Amino acid sequence: MFARSTFEFHVSRAARDLYNFSHALFSITGNVVFADLAATREFAHKMNQVRGAEQNPERAVNPGALNAMGLIDEALHTLLAQYRRELDPRAILDALTFFEARLGRDTLDRTLLAFTEQFPNGTLYRGEISSREWLNGTTDEIPNRAIAFEELIMLWLANANPAFKPFSELFDDAQLSDKTAYTRIISGLREYFETRPKFGPEKLNLVDMLRAPALAAPDSLAGQLAFIQKKWTPLLREFMRRLLTAIDVLKEEEVAVWLRFHPPVDPRHGGPGWDQRGDSSAAAVPQYSRRGPQSEYEYEAFSPDVDWMPRTVMLAKSTYVWLDQLSKQYQRNIHRLDQIPNEELDTLARRGFNALWLIGLWERSRASQKIKQMMGNKDAVASAYSLLDYNIADDLGGESAYNDLRNRAQQRGIRLASDMVPNHMGIDSRWVVEHPDWFLSLPHPPYPAYTF
Numbered sequence: 001m002f003a004r005s006t007f008e009f010h011v012s013r014a015a016r017d018l019y020n021f022s023h024a025l026f027s028i029t030g031n032v033v034f035a036d037l038a039a040t041r042e043f044a045h046k047m048n049q050v051r052g053a054e055q056n057p058e059r060a061v062n063p064g065a066l067n068a069m070g071l072i073d074e075a076l077h078t079l080l081a082q083y084r085r086e087l088d089p090r091a092i093l094d095a096l097t098f099f100e101a102r103l104g105r106d107t108l109d110r111t112l113l114a115f116t117e118q119f120p121n122g123t124l125y126r127g128e129i130s131s132r133e134w135l136n137g138t139t140d141e142i143p144n145r146a147i148a149f150e151e152l153i154m155l156w157l158a159n160a161n162p163a164f165k166p167f168s169e170l171f172d173d174a175q176l177s178d179k180t181a182y183t184r185i186i187s188g189l190r191e192y193f194e195t196r197p198k199f200g201p202e203k204l205n206l207v208d209m210l211r212a213p214a215l216a217a218p219d220s221l222a223g224q225l226a227f228i229q230k231k232w233t234p235l236l237r238e239f240m241r242r243l244l245t246a247i248d249v250l251k252e253e254e255v256a257v258w259l260r261f262h263p264p265v266d267p268r269h270g271g272p273g274w275d276q277r278g279d280s281s282a283a284a285v286p287q288y289s290r291r292g293p294q295s296e297y298e299y300e301a302f303s304p305d306v307d308w309m310p311r312t313v314m315l316a317k318s319t320y321v322w323l324d325q326l327s328k329q330y331q332r333n334i335h336r337l338d339q340i341p342n343e344e345l346d347t348l349a350r351r352g353f354n355a356l357w358l359i360g361l362w363e364r365s366r367a368s369q370k371i372k373q374m375m376g377n378k379d380a381v382a383s384a385y386s387l388l389d390y391n392i393a394d395d396l397g398g399e400s401a402y403n404d405l406r407n408r409a410q411q412r413g414i415r416l417a418s419d420m421v422p423n424h425m426g427i428d429s430r431w432v433v434e435h436p437d438w439f440l441s442l443p444h445p446p447y448p449a450y451t452f
Helices: 013-019 037-051 063-086 091-103 105-118 131-135 144-159 162-170 174-179 182-193 206-216 221-232 237-261 319-330 342-350 366-374 398-410 430-434
Strands: 007-010 031-034 314-318 355-359 362-364 387-392 415-417
Touching: 007 144, 013 037, 013 105, 037 063, 063 091, 063 144, 063 162, 063 206, 063 221, 063 237, 091 105, 091 144, 091 182, 105 131, 105 144, 105 174, 105 182, 131 144, 144 162, 144 182, 144 206, 162 221, 174 182, 182 206, 206 221, 221 237, 314 319, 342 398, 362 366, 387 398, 387 430, 398 415
Parallel strands: 314 355, 355 415
Antiparallel strands: 007 031, 362 387
16 A cells, blocks of 8 residues: 555554554554664664563563564565555455455444554544544545555464564454454455455465465564565565565574573683674675775685695684683693693694684773673673783783793694684774774664664
8 A cells, every 4th residue: 555665563552552652653554664673673672671671581572573573564565565556456445345245334344443443553543533534534545444454454464473473462463353353354355365366476365475474484584584585586676685684683683592591601710701692784884995906806815824724633722711720630820821831732732733722812801891790790701702902811921921832832733823803892992992983883783682
């Protein structure tokens, strides 16, 4: 019925009252409308505040899943609109006639009236017009009864989708089922659309086509997005870029949710300690223009160690944990890199290792530790992935202790390695303070499952 540059789904009057959502979020159909992932995140944040998700993380609403659900709903809306536009302009209008004949005009209208009262648009929610008056009117020359009937179909599709269940309180249709002819209408939809033109790559009736993603991957929003990508790309080409983003967001968020309930071990103390991080989408991607003919190509640059690399046998050690283990093994205080015994290096060489990967070498952010402690973990240490600078940590002995270990290891044919990820900096890092232009700056978390 309407052009869509945003994504939307139904929210009941009861849910709007409970969560006190802004009126500006809602369209003329009564659906909530999101322009981008930041808006989705704000919506989820509102719900999580009311749900007390900070104290009860299992009750948290995840923005990436909310985003995916909205895009699936939008895809179905878009296909239905395309079906009417290209194949059957009178599909919804004739559906009203079909169900009037089956149920009676009064019964059908009572159902549509109950629907608009339970899922009101902004005008109805604010009481500016009654539901009965609205149903008797038109919008852009389209009868509002037809708009309500189409949205009623979309409401059923949402409630019939098992993957939408975590959000079902927003669009629960139980009262409609109990008190109106809603169930009888739904049970007759397939019969009605069997009499109309078939649609899509497999030439299905419209109901079967719109149900296809939920039937293909009933419990997986990611699976349903993948189905839409695989099956409906020719029909939804302009939609695909946003859909791919939604898939990435959902994957990242699933990792973040897993980390929330299965926190990794902090390398220094062996206890939970990483910051919660998660889930990918709205960050701006810088574009780099090419200047000059030489910059058009990036030639291979093979390592001079090409003969040594295939023979590498590398051992990874979490540095603080290893030093603690060595202290117990050799029964003396070993907390600096230059205190690692030669005997230990001899053992590594004898066992065939020619590379030693030291994890957690870098100087960590003091702000990271402070933030963790402010959040209630008084014994927390800084995250190994929130750095002050890429210098060897002072409590490991700094650069001189590292050079000492490197020289002794080299005498035994062992090379040292470590890793770096340039954006793993604390808010107090030298890079952030002295070179803020090196980082992307946004007024909201770039990934829905991240928090400030």
